[in-house]
Amino acid sequence: MSNEPAGRIGTKTASEPFYLPLGNEVAVFEQCHAQQLAVMLKGPTGCGKTRFVEHMAWRLGRPLVTVSCHDDLTASDLIGRFLIRHNGTVWQDGPLTRAVREGAICYLDEVVEARQDTVVVLHSLSDYRRMLPIDKTGEQVPAAAGFQLVISYNPGYQRMLKDLKPSTRQRFVALDLDFPNVDRETEIIERESRTDHAIAHELAILGQRLRQLRDRGLVEVPSTRLLIAAARLIEAGIPARDACRAAVIGPLTDDESLLGAMQDLTDSTFT
Ligand SMILES: Nc1ncnc2c1ncn2[C@@H]1O[C@H](COP(=O)(O)OP(=O)(O)O)[C@@H](O)[C@H]1O
Numbered sequence: 001m002s003n004e005p006a007g008r009i010g011t012k013t014a015s016e017p018f019y020l021p022l023g024n025e026v027a028v029f030e031q032c033h034a035q036q037l038a039v040m041l042k043g044p045t046g047c048g049k050t051r052f053v054e055h056m057a058w059r060l061g062r063p064l065v066t067v068s069c070h071d072d073l074t075a076s077d078l079i080g081r082f083l084i085r086h087n088g089t090v091w092q093d094g095p096l097t098r099a100v101r102e103g104a105i106c107y108l109d110e111v112v113e114a115r116q117d118t119v120v121v122l123h124s125l126s127d128y129r130r131m132l133p134i135d136k137t138g139e140q141v142p143a144a145a146g147f148q149l150v151i152s153y154n155p156g157y158q159r160m161l162k163d164l165k166p167s168t169r170q171r172f173v174a175l176d177l178d179f180p181n182v183d184r185e186t187e188i189i190e191r192e193s194r195t196d197h198a199i200a201h202e203l204a205i206l207g208q209r210l211r212q213l214r215d216r217g218l219v220e221v222p223s224t225r226l227l228i229a230a231a232r233l234i235e236a237g238i239p240a241r242d243a244c245r246a247a248v249i250g251p252l253t254d255d256e257s258l259l260g261a262m263q264d265l266t267d268s269t270f271t
């Protein structure tokens with residue numbers, strides 16, 4: 001257990017984080033914020049959940065506090081703890097408490113990774129109470145006006161092992177995010193890598209083809225993030241096939257037959 005508080009606290013960013021909407025998620029999120037409703041973002045790894053939250057925090061002019069969840073994350077990591085100093089103990093707010101006090105958007109990334117007893121501390125914040133009880137100090141912290149809870153998770157991943165309890169799920173408005181279509185993904189790759197349109201388009205098509213291998217047992221399919229990484233390598237002068245092997249195919253699997261199938265698809269895309 002470290003004394004460093006978990007989570008990154010963001011200052012309001014001056015420049016707009018680029019986010020290309022896929023549907024009506026921007027409008028729905030804005031209404032959730034206005035109505036003080038908590039939001040659950042569902043979608044595969046690398047489809048843009050984090051970027052979407054960064055964009056919405058910027059749009060709404062709220063600070064963003066991000067916590068990456070993992071299975072050691074305790075309620076104290078979120079809420080805070082007493083620190084021992086030479087002249088006694090001092091209370092230090094955790095990232096959730098800071099967000100509650102300052103009316104920030106608190107984003108809990110990959111929330112299913114956290115233990116159930118940690119997730120339970122969110123309950124009183126995600127219903128009409130909008131209150132965070134701090135057991136160790138006896139304080140009840142009311143959520144400041146702009147406070148909003150946002151959680152994300154990947155429904156395809158380890159679904160059988162881990163899931164959110166119904167009593168938790170039902171406190172959130174669910175927004176489904178998924179990979180964009182070829183045209184939108186081309187635009188995203190182009191914007192994020194500064195590569196030319198033709199390369200971006202080919203990578204987007206490759207992405208679509210590789211994602212069809214899900215039916216053949218590929219558990220994690222290539223995300224927009226991986227396609228952007230390949231585009232950056234190509235832009236830096238690495239031949240396209242090599243870039244795809246290193247940035248897209250390699251990270252996804254160690255299975256020889258799947259690697260071979262992905263290599264074939266790559267070779268036929270970049271002839
Ligand atoms: N709709 C989108 N608009 C802009 N960039 C996107 C979008 N979707 C994905 N990206 C790009 O893909 C990268 C990975 O997305 P990210 O938000 O980190 O995914 P997730 O949080 O879902 O794992 C981002 O850094 C961004 O470059």
Ligand SMILES: [Mg+2]
Pocket residue numbers: 049050051109
């Ligand atoms: Mg993320």
